[in-house]
Amino acid sequence: MADETTAIANVDVKTALSSDNRGFYSSLAATNLLERAKLYNAISNPAHQTSDMIGETLLVTDIIVEVIDITDDLTGEVRQAPRVVLIDKGGETYQSVSVGVYNSITRLIQIVGEPTWPEGLPLKVRQIQKDATKRVITLEIDTSVIA
Numbered sequence: 001m002a003d004e005t006t007a008i009a010n011v012d013v014k015t016a017l018s019s020d021n022r023g024f025y026s027s028l029a030a031t032n033l034l035e036r037a038k039l040y041n042a043i044s045n046p047a048h049q050t051s052d053m054i055g056e057t058l059l060v061t062d063i064i065v066e067v068i069d070i071t072d073d074l075t076g077e078v079r080q081a082p083r084v085v086l087i088d089k090g091g092e093t094y095q096s097v098s099v100g101v102y103n104s105i106t107r108l109i110q111i112v113g114e115p116t117w118p119e120g121l122p123l124k125v126r127q128i129q130k131d132a133t134k135r136v137i138t139l140e141i142d143t144s145v146i147a
Contacts, residue, residue: 023067023080027115028087039064042093046085050096050137054127057142058094059120062087063105070097089120100128100136108139122146 030039043064064085071078082102086094104123112121122145128136 025063025065027062028064029116038091042085042087046093046095048092048094050084050086050094050098050101050125051127053094053125054137055125057122057124057145058086059089060086060115060123061089061117061120062115063109065102065105068097086123096137098137100138104139108141112141 026039028035028039028042030036043066064087066083067080068083069078070081081097082099083095083097084101084105088094108121108123109115115121122142123139124142126138126140128138130136
């Protein structure tokens with residue numbers, strides 16, 4: 001049997017984002033006013049777009065995910081999408097509305113465990129070309145940074 005440090009976590013972020021939780025997940029504890037203010041600021045005014053960081057490695061300590069409504073400019077159809085905010089070791093915030101980033105996060109939590117990751121998990125932002133018109137942003141663990 002695997003010990004606690006090597007076991008694969010059975011965490012389902014999709015369940016954490018269920019209607020009971022109002023479509024919101026945060027790894028930040030937010031138990032006092034200062035922590036709640038940091039959480040609010042991370043959600044309300046992220047400093048960077050994750051898509052601007054393609055090829056860069058971020059030392060991610062915390063994650064916020066919320067379900068938002070997106071309106072298709074062509075059809076007017078409203079659909080739900082995951083908005084992910086990554087928080088790095090220096091407190092910088094990076095946002096994306098991306099199924100690829102969301103799927104990466106759910107896999108990371110299942111395999112690595114839930115954040116907070118105090119030393120920062122080195123995540124490299126990647127862009128994958130799915131076809132002629134579709135690109136997907138994903139995250140991979142940057143093993144070159146892990147000793």
